[in-house]
Amino acid sequence: MFDIKQVYEPMCLKSALEIYQNNPHLTIIAGGTDVLINLRHGKYEEVELLSLQKIKGLDEIKILEDGTIEIGALTTFTKIFRNDIINKHVPILAEAAVSMGGPQIRNIATIGGNICNGAVSADSAPALFTLNALLYLETANASRTIPITEFYAGPGRVKLQPGEILTKILITKDNYENFKGKYFKFSNRKAMDIAMIGVAVLLNTTDNKVNDLRIALGVSAPTPIRCQEAEKTSLGLELTEENMKRISELTILDAKPRDSWRGSKAYREHLIKVLTYRALRELRGNK
Amino acid sequence: MVEVTITVNGTSYTRKIHPLMRLLDFLRDELKLKGTKEGCGEGECGACTVIMDGRTINSCLVLAASCDGKEIITIEGVGGAELHPIQRAFLEVGAVQCGYCIPGMVLSTKALLDKNLDATEEEIKEAISGNLCRCTGYQKIVEGVKLAQTKMKESRGEACECGRS
Ligand SMILES: Cc1cc2nc3c(=O)[nH]c(=O)nc-3n(C[C@H](O)[C@H](O)[C@H](O)COP(=O)(O)OP(=O)(O)OC[C@H]3O[C@@H](n4cnc5c(N)ncnc54)[C@H](O)[C@@H]3O)c2cc1C
Numbered sequence: 001m002f003d004i005k006q007v008y009e010p011m012c013l014k015s016a017l018e019i020y021q022n023n024p025h026l027t028i029i030a031g032g033t034d035v036l037i038n039l040r041h042g043k044y045e046e047v048e049l050l051s052l053q054k055i056k057g058l059d060e061i062k063i064l065e066d067g068t069i070e071i072g073a074l075t076t077f078t079k080i081f082r083n084d085i086i087n088k089h090v091p092i093l094a095e096a097a098v099s100m101g102g103p104q105i106r107n108i109a110t111i112g113g114n115i116c117n118g119a120v121s122a123d124s125a126p127a128l129f130t131l132n133a134l135l136y137l138e139t140a141n142a143s144r145t146i147p148i149t150e151f152y153a154g155p156g157r158v159k160l161q162p163g164e165i166l167t168k169i170l171i172t173k174d175n176y177e178n179f180k181g182k183y184f185k186f187s188n189r190k191a192m193d194i195a196m197i198g199v200a201v202l203l204n205t206t207d208n209k210v211n212d213l214r215i216a217l218g219v220s221a222p223t224p225i226r227c228q229e230a231e232k233t234s235l236g237l238e239l240t241e242e243n244m245k246r247i248s249e250l251t252i253l254d255a256k257p258r259d260s261w262r263g264s265k266a267y268r269e270h271l272i273k274v275l276t277y278r279a280l281r282e283l284r285g286n287k
Numbered sequence: 288m289v290e291v292t293i294t295v296n297g298t299s300y301t302r303k304i305h306p307l308m309r310l311l312d313f314l315r316d317e318l319k320l321k322g323t324k325e326g327c328g329e330g331e332c333g334a335c336t337v338i339m340d341g342r343t344i345n346s347c348l349v350l351a352a353s354c355d356g357k358e359i360i361t362i363e364g365v366g367g368a369e370l371h372p373i374q375r376a377f378l379e380v381g382a383v384q385c386g387y388c389i390p391g392m393v394l395s396t397k398a399l400l401d402k403n404l405d406a407t408e409e410e411i412k413e414a415i416s417g418n419l420c421r422c423t424g425y426q427k428i429v430e431g432v433k434l435a436q437t438k439m440k441e442s443r444g445e446a447c448e449c450g451r452s
Contacts, residue, residue: 007289007306007352029350036348037329039307049306053353078342102417103395105330107342108349191416192331 007049013058013138017165019050021140024162026050030074030113033105058167059110061085067173073112073166077101077124080111090171092181092200096127099185102192112166115148118158118223125152125224126200127183129216132175136168137161145170152223179204179212182279186271188262195219196263197271201279208284210234213247215276220255220268229253230276239284248277291355295320296364306352310344311335313351314361322362322390326419333418336391337361343398343417362390365397372438373397373431382431384422391418396432404439406432 008026010016020026029035029049038044052058058074061083069089071080080086081097100123101109114124115135125148133148140163148169153159160166181202187193198218204211213234215227230250237243257268292301295318302317314320314337326334328347335346338360365371370378373396383389392415399406399414406414411432412425420428 007350009352032350032353033330033348036309036350040328051350051353101330102333103398103414104333104336104343104345104417105348107344191413192419 007051009051009054011054011056013055013165013167014140016050016052016055017138017140017163020165021163023048023050028052028116028165030110030116031076031108032113033101033109034113034117034119052165058112063089067177069171069176071111071169071171073115073168074110075112077106077109077111077114078103081106090127090131090176090181092127092130092183092202093124095181095183096123096185096198096200099123099183099195105192111169115151115169116158116160116166118152118154118156120155120221120223121194121198121219122224123183123185123195123198123218126198126216126218127181128169128171129224129226130181130200130202130214131171132214134170134172135166136170137164138167139163139165149226154222180283182283184275184279186275194262197257197268197275198224199272199275199279201276201283203280203283205239205284209236209238215247215251217251217255217272220257220272222256225254227251227254227276239280244277244280244284247280248273251276289352291352293351293354293356294358296360304351306350308351309347310337310349310351310354310359311346313354314346314359317351320361320363324387324390326387331419332388333391333395333415334388336394336418338394338398341398341401343395345417360394360397362393365393371397372442373400373435376435376438377428377431380427380430380434382423382427388418388420392420392428396435400432400436400439404436404443406436408433 008019026048029051058072060072062070077097077100081094086094111124114122128148134145135148136145151158179202183200185195186197187195195218200216202214213231215230218224230247234247251272255272257265259265288303289306290303314323324334326332330345330348336343337346339357373393377383395415395418
């Protein structure tokens with residue numbers, strides 16, 4: 001059995017934040033799919049848990065008056081990929097959600113846990129990076145909003161301050177309206193496998209010319225990243241075969257994939273280019 | 288120790304347990320329901336699948352303490368005096384070899400068919416994608432699920448066009 005001293009199970013966010021403020025050494029547990037694996041692998045010597053599972057209202061998806069999409073941090077991936085708002089406005093996130101784990105994992109794993117776990121392979125990250133998602137973080141007496149693109153600190157590390165809980169993920173209207181998106185998760189096995197590479201592309205065009213193109217990669221650097229060189233160069237370009245190839249090649253300037261047993265650096269670089277190109281071609285449609 | 292009340296296969300159980308006890312251990316060690324299997328213990332294999340409030344979960348990844356007030360169905364709760372149509376179908380097509388993955392397979396199938404009896408082959412494969420089987424190659428299991436669909440429709444009286452049942 002694991003060595004655990006205590007589990008706090010507050011019924012509301014306010015008491016969770018207070019408990020956490022007074023006991024910053026607690027480990028937060030949401031769905032627990034990462035935490036229980038860590039427990040099992042003896043990653044914690046001694047652990048006290050602060051469970052968010054009994055808190056109501058943190059697993060909702062809604063559209064605010066100004067069109068911002070708000071996703072509660074405790075929303076499961078099953079709920080995300082079945083949700084009407086997500087499928088209508090940010091289908092790229094539904095694609096990412098359904099690509100993760102298998103049904104049993106998606107039924108309990110939360111999007112907040114996926115983000116806060118800080119894995120470079122987190123399937124929600126590339127899509128949320130392209131959507132310029134904002135993270136709403138709360139402590140007992142303060143709150144702040146930080147772009148997800150600035151939240152990752154390194155492999156398995158995120159910029160959570162002591163006592164801070166991620167409560168909502170926000171996607172503003174200007175970041176999804178008139179955009180089309182595509183997420184490719186490339187893995188050895190179709191289900192129940194971690195991504196070898198994740199590529200998310202979000203595109204806004206007029207007459208096949210790029211107004212705004214965003215490309216984000218998972219498992220291509222110590223944190224998920226955006227391909228800034230490719231994005232900058234693409235502005236105003238017409239999406240011809242040649243230009244799509246050129247943009248895809250440029251992704252490599254920001255990507256720093258590594259060799260691992262899941263795939264070599266060279267293969268990963270190849271995948272990044274090919275999948276970016278494939279996404280662009282699919283989003284552009286037949287021209 | 289924490290006190291939990293969990294409904295398992297229709298019966299409510301109240302127990303004092305260690306806060307870190309997994310649901311899997313609660314079922315097997317506290318309730319002696321040994322039908323739920325432990326495979327990898329890491330959520331990869333699906334052998335420990337049970338249904339919680341209508342959805343499949345890996346009971347190795349869930350703390351029993353967090354199941355307070357929830358309803359769980361294990362393989363022991365699937366059939367009654369007779370085998371469930373899913374179980375009969377699996378037997379008839381030979382979907383079972385060593386059998387270790389089968390309780391989980393049956394529960395993933397049940398969670399699917401309870402919601403969508405007309406599931407397509409694609410949907411069936413998706414529904415069991417979190418359950419690994421190292422013997423059958425899955426083909427017979429998919430056939431078993433399809434036969435279960437027919438049997439469940441029959442017992443709902445849908446397949447009969449005579450209008451009497
Ligand atoms: C078999 C298996 C397959 C998997 N497959 C995939 C996959 O394909 N793709 C993928 O991306 N991931 C995968 N995962 C990893 C995991 O399921 C996801 O990262 C999941 O989204 C984590 O969410 P959770 O709610 O279970 O997090 P938890 O385990 O509860 O928490 C994860 C981490 O985040 C912290 N945390 C959680 N919520 C908050 C919050 N609101 N505020 C602050 N900190 C918080 C916790 O303290 C912990 O450090 C898999 C895991 C398993 C076991």
